[in-house]
Amino acid sequence: GQQLNQSPQSMFIQEGEDVSMNCTSSSIFNTWLWYKQDPGEGPVLLIALYKAGELTSNGRLTAQFGTTRKDSFLNISASIPSDVGIYFCAGPPLHSGGSNYKLTFGKGTLLTVNP
């Protein structure tokens, strides 16, 4: 099946630092989604991106839809302890017919924030 490669796999940072993570694919995506998952909970949507080159912010989070449509980036500024969790990129590959019903997820980036 389709693979979404997330990098890095894990990050250990100090509170207040900025964080960058990315997601790449060999396939073109028409939507990129970023979710955060806390232990024992379901993924929570953070940001949705719909156009190549689009840059969208949600508070301290900023995400970009790569111009090649094969990658996306998520930045977190001034991290705080509650940012701890697993961050997933996801999307419906274009070859899936363009429908948004079948999401492919990356393996996630585990973020740890030291107070």
Place this chain on the structure above:
Amino acid sequence: DTGVSQDPRHKITKRGQNVTFRCDPISEHNRLYWYRQTLGQGPEFLTYFQNEAQLEKSRLLSDRFSAERPKGSFSTLEIQRTEQGDSAMYLCASSWRGGKNIQYFGAGTRLSVL
């Protein structure tokens, strides 16, 4: 709050037993999805309903798995003759067909097969 609700949150069963999970989607959402997530992995698509019609099933969904959405509202996922390899988090999501069709997830049911 009327988010996606899943029940039970945790289920421990013995190998060979049948289990059933329930998902109540966000009330105005007509699309419902089931995913499975194992440790260290992202969720993997299992199946999808639009209203009461099951429109696609993944190859991950073996014959022991069956999902229903009889009235186009809540859905159930049944696993028959559970195996240890079925141990995972089962996630339900829902979306509205119109607009951006963004999927919102429930908290999941964690299944442990002993």
